[in-house]
Amino acid sequence: MVKLQGSVPPLSADMRSLGPAPADERFDVTVLVRRRASLSADLLAPHAQGGGRSYLTRAEFAARHGASDADLDAVAAFAQRSGFVVVERRPAARSIVLSGTAGQMAAAFGTAIERVEHSAGISRRRTAPVHVPPELDGIVEGVFGIEDVPIARPHFKFSRDSAQAALVASMPAGAMPEAQAAGGYTGVDMAHLYDFPPGLDGSGQCIAIIELGGGYRTTDLKAYFKSLGMQAPSVTAVSVDGGKNSPSLPWSADAEVMLDIEVAGAVAPKAHIAVYFAPNSEQGFVDAIAAAVHDDVNKPSVISISWGAPESDWTEQGLAAMDGAFQAAAALGVTVCCAAGDAGAGDQNPDNGTPDGRAHADFPASSPHVLGCGGTRLTATGTTITSETVWNDDPTSSATGGGVSDVFDLPSWQAGAGVSASVNPGGRVGRGVPDVAGNASPATGYRVRVDFMTYTIGGTSAVAPLWAGLVALLNQKLAQPVGWLNPLLYGPLAGSGAMRDVTSGDNGGYAAKAGWDACTGWGAPVGTRLLAALEG
Secondary structure, eight states, X not given: XXXXXXXXXXXXXXXXXXXXXXXXXXXXXXXXXXXXXXXXXXXXXXXXXXXXXXXXXXXXXXXXXXXXXXXXXXXXXXXXXXXXXXXXXXXXXXXXXXXXXHHHHHHHTTOOEEEEEETTEEEEEESSOOEEOGXXXXXXXXXXXXXXXXXXEEOOEEOHHHHHHHHHHTSOOSSXXXXXXXXXXXXXXXXXXXXXXXXXXOTTOEXXXXXXXXXXXXXXXXXHHHHTTSOOOOEEEEESTTOOOOXXXXXXXXXXXXXXXXXXXXXXXXXXXEEEEOOSSHHHHHHHHHHHHTOTTTOOSEEEEOEEEEGGGSOHHHHHHHHHHHHHHHXXXXXXXXXXXXXXXXXXOGGGSOOOSSOOOEEXXXXXXXXXXXXXXXXXXXXXXXXXXXXXXXXXXXXXXXXXXXXXXXXXXXXXXXXXXXXXXXXXXXXXXXXXXXXXXXGGOEEEEETTEEEEEESHHHHHHHHHHHHHHHHHHSSXXXXXXXXXXXXXXXXXXXXXXXXXXXXXSOXXXXXXXXXXXXXXXXXXXXXXXXXX
């Protein structure tokens, strides 16, 4: 047996072992295999150089860069020998889903599996790397699902008043109170303040939203958009790995789901919104992203992701698998917008464990192939912004993420942006995060309806769907989709006036400055100028 590179389990301090997993416990795993052919330099070169857009269709991508039948057959043969059931083959996503018991999994993959107790409940966890037989060495790139520990957290924050209201609403007390008044901006307000191009509504576009829990209520969406004088957008729930639209309480992930839909839908009301629900695990996250990228039914042109975790929380195979999916998105012309985190430069909220005192970039925002979305604190009079600074209400628990990646090297297109060395010992210069920003402080946050009530919610969770809505508007107008925006932002768009620089404030580790910085990237959008620059 050969050890699978990158499959060493990450350390988790807040887990208590409950002993070996029951041998007869049955679950599914996703086996990721290599590409049929690599994404060649000439395929990504137009993006990396910031030049003309040239994209593959999803069918072309699957034929050229999906999994080969021979590789999937080799995994299927291994599955049959091991007593597994082949549940599904996903050639475009380069994966095959296998079902078996914990005992079969441990034996077939040469690993050990235990049950652990943690703050969110009880889960399976690997205690050893994954191994594969020699004939699969070089074919298999990842095995996901042996462990189902929650991996990511949503990046939203209630305002102080809304947090108290949500706590009351979550208590068992008979009938749910009627919707309460709340302050904050709406997506419509932010579109005006950031000068999003008028006369566009996202028609013909699909916005994908990744969710690892919670759900939405259609009655809430209708009531919310009615309050804006708009018709609710078309929303479709897509199940991934058994995940479902499951609304429960405002303190749950419902607030994340509704924030994402209501912000994106207010900006681009005619865009179709496809919400991909998956379990909160590394397998669920990997499969949800692949499902959205390769969805040939809904065909999203932009993906919004408001979930993440410090890079140190992920396995190497998980980081590589998700970044590989983001590369595929770039080749397909799909823009991916990711929240940069809500716990400052440390990215380790004390409510979710003990911070280690180091700075951490949040993943997936730290992938070079996504648009990392940081946060600001904005005040306005009417439709005029009067001030905008780095969001930092509390540097450890309510501040924009941002910093320097410990995993991804400095991309060539970011080399001239002045990315500073990491504040961690050694001063590594890697991929700088974020790329862009938008209003995120819960003190100046967004008015959102969740589970029959109205709250003010902030966080970089709001910035990802805000930018996704803007990209949908741009894609509606442009001859070609925006696609992978980063090389353009750091290349021909730099200095075009398309971004409003934010030069005041810090996130507890990095300070804002003129030009790009590790708090707000290039700053907040000036929508009409961004469209004009892209058209040019």
